Amino acid sequence: MTQEKTDTASTQSRRAQAIGIIVREHQGLWRTLDLLDQLQFDMNINEQRPDEKLFVTIFDYIQHFARRVHSQPSEITLYRLLGARDPELKPLLGKLSNGYLVGNEKLNELRELLKTCMENWPQGRQEFSHALARFTEALRKHIKKEEGVVIPRARELLSDEDWREIVEARDQENDPLFGDRVRDEFKELRHRIVSYTPERFGGLGLQHAERITPKGEHKEMLSVENVATSYGQIEVIHDVSIRINAGEIVSLVGANGAGKSTLLMILSGLQPVDRGKLTFEGRDLLRVPSEKRVADGIVQVPEGRQVFKDLSVQDNLMLGAYTRGRSPEVTEDLEQMYNKFPILRQKRHNLAGELSGGQQQMLAMGRALMSRPRLLLLDEPSMGLAPLIVEEIFNIIRELKEEGITIFLVEQNASQALALADRGYVLETGNVVVEGTGRELLSNEKVREAYLGM
């Protein structure tokens, strides 16, 4: 009995240890990917010449990881053991192993494209940038598969003996997930990346908020309790309950017509409720009229941007501050908006209607930010935008969270919206059908099938 207990405890700690190592390595990669996104943004939107040595160090870092596996893909102990336990996982595990090989080649291509881009700047930028976007997307997918499928399945299926073997494999220098020596090399590379990273990006892991919100840290900001609403005789939202905590990104995903926009309209006070309760920072929101909600900090960026096309970019931004009157602070905020979205500064005298879709989305977000929201409601910000621009919009959303703005993100683009989210909800024909952390939803069978096409 006692022996058994000890065994179980040590197995759990071995498992925790092994998973801890993988998760930390993934976090390192996630941050590197975030940094690549920021550099990408800087290059495309701010038209900054890339810093070659920073890019090269980042490529070294990722490639190092890939190369370690490249030498012996069969030696990812975890993959081997997991494949033996569940043969159905073998194709996925094979694909993931192969991903390391392909990634390695892609990195070599990126190095070449970077060289060309530097030599002929700004020509060649687009080609480099597109290849980079494809690469980061593929790597994100890879990590998500590991985190969403491989690790949870390993937790379930691997035996005590398996975990012992996996942890013992840590001593094999060439196992990239477990080799101590290899991890020291990664650490060294990471330090180099940090030292090359411009301060405004905060370096690797310095400014980045935890992806997973620590439990109990965030106070409830908004609660929707059993709310229903109808258009005429037809009820389209049925007893929906949702909670948003201060500082979180909460994503609401669901197909066209599910009722996502209607729910946002309820929060903005533009759609009446049939029944239920809305509370914002402890107060009954149903008593607060729509105009007053903006002043209270609930601000919506509507679907399809809806900027004032015949007004200048600057006038659009100033309209966002209408609840605040004209003050030196507003002028300061305008300046900040231009720093956040340099393209808007460049086009401040243009009519909003002359901007591209992505620029209009930035303008719509800038306008909302001018009213100093505490809870920002975003209705399908990525709709109709090219993948590269979508990445940029999602990066901005991430930045806003880091600035302390709470975000309720409504999206049909489920994979990206959930990857970004602390927590999420799935809405189907007016009902919340699944809820959980962003990660949980990404790995939820039902969500994967219906919304992620996997």
Ligand SMILES: Nc1ncnc2c1ncn2[C@@H]1O[C@H](COP(=O)(O)OP(=O)(O)O)[C@@H](O)[C@H]1O
């Ligand atoms: N103004 C309206 N009048 C009547 N029905 C509407 C109106 N707006 C939306 N609907 C209907 O309500 C349901 C939810 O729509 P909506 O909230 O726009 O969904 P989503 O934003 O998820 O695409 C859909 O069946 C839609 O046809």
Ligand SMILES: [Mg+2]
């Ligand atoms: Mg909608």
